[in-house]
Amino acid sequence: MTIGICEIEILIYESHSLKEKRHVIKSIIERIKSRFNASVAEVDFNDIWNKSVIGVAVVSNDQKLCESAISKIINFVDNDERVEIITYNKEIY
Template structure:
């Protein structure tokens, strides 16, 4: 079993309140869940209205597939346009 994990840091310069930020983040999280069938959640900076950290994970039987899926998700988020992808890191975990 292979687990792909990704941490994405977003800058949301268009948000001027927590309500606006949460609207953008919730929409982005739901779109990623729907399109990629991955587990996604906001995991840090919940009280900062122009920054967000999103955690993403997927399970696969091949490391190449998990890596490709994480790359596709990062690309999708980067091209969304409502938030700027500030930083990200991925990790592939092998479990026997």
């Protein structure tokens, strides 16, 4: 069994309140869940209105598949015009 995890720190452009931030983050999380079948949650900066950290986990029996899924998720978030990736950390176990 192979587990891929990633923390993606993002800056949210369209957010001027916590309500707007939650709308953007919830949209991104739900789209990742449905498109990539991954476990996703907001894991840090819950009370800051323009910044967030999204945690992603993928489980597979193939290491290359985990690496590919994590990379595709990072690219997916990077292509969202509402946010900018500040940094990300990925690990494969």
